[in-house]
């Protein structure tokens with residue numbers, strides 16, 4: 001007999017993370033409705049329980065039902081949004097147009113909107129309310145999909161929504177810890193991508209390990225300053241979503257942001273990205289603008305900005321960074 005939570009849960013975005021989190025949620029609820037923009041992916045999931053694009057060799061839980069229209073999420077009490085930040089606003093507009101009004105919305109996207117400087121949660125607030133839930137942590141989708149030991153952090157202005165999301169997500173191996181800093185949690189996910197690119201660049205230009213870990217430490221401390229400047233708690237950077245995710249994505253070869261940095265350092269930049277999500281590349285300009293506005297001299301952000309936006313030679317940018325590395 002089913003012992004989990006009797007709730008309709010939806011997930012928007014059948015990519016790496018959307019599929020992985022659906023797999024976790026399916027352990028706790030009767031049905032997960034997974035929205036895929038691409039019809040073929042939805043058909044494959046429903047026919048064979050396989051997402052051929054992202055996990056071709058892995059059988060998904062048969063409690064996951066894929067749909068190709070956002071209308072089908074209308075009855076969901078909770079909806080997780082896992083599309084990249086570049087498609088987030090458009091997705092919310094479509095959800096509104098399809099009559100989705102009363103669901104608890106959860107964001108797992110680790111990016112920031114250019115120009116408006118809005119976090120994904122702040123975009124949700126424009127269309128819905130401030131009761132959304134943020135999920136962020138050292139959570140490679142490739143491991144989440146297998147329900148391997150993982151901790152994630154969640155935060156929300158609504159204690160009730162937080163409790164519901166925790167119930168939907170927590171399994172024996174996928175642990176969920178609440179923190180009391182919504183904006184800080186979102187910024188952790190955004191900033192760690194910039195740290196990951198920075199450390200990737202250093203690896204690409206073959207900086208020694210002592211040097212690379214100095215860069216990692218600097219980025220960690222500068223993230224505290226940035227989080228504090230936007231109204232978050234610096235201590236959030238010590239949590240799984242901060243320390244854990246900075247280290248994971250800065251060091252692991254699995255990280256796309258880290259890999260992008262390595263390729264740039266090796267002068268092998270993939271100009272178009274071929275559809276790969278590089279949130280750090282998309283957010284560095286906005287984060288640099290925020291730092292400048294707040295008069296924060298964040299050397300790791302400046303380093304990544306110089307290489308990615310100003311197109312400075314990575315080795316030259318590193319020399320400049322290193323000159324001032326011990327300056328507060």
Ligand SMILES: NC(=O)C1=CN([C@@H]2O[C@H](COP(=O)(O)OP(=O)(O)OC[C@H]3O[C@@H](n4cnc5c(N)ncnc54)[C@H](O)[C@@H]3O)[C@@H](O)[C@H]2O)C=CC1
Pocket residue numbers: 012013014015016017018037038054082083084085087088090091108109110111139140141142275276277279
């Ligand atoms: N992959 C990972 O390990 C993790 C990723 N994240 C975050 O989740 C977000 C998504 O990342 P991934 O799932 O890895 O990317 P992905 O590229 O694997 O999947 C993204 C999916 O969203 C779909 N999509 C894009 N724009 C859309 C739109 N406007 N409407 C509907 N669907 C749309 C794409 O077709 C694709 O299926 C990013 O912000 C990332 O930082 C968070 C935690 C872990």
Ligand SMILES: O=C(CO)COP(=O)(O)O
Pocket residue numbers: 110137138139140141193196245248249254255256257258277279
């Ligand atoms: O956020 C992630 C793991 O926590 C995934 O990082 P990448 O987007 O760099 O692969």
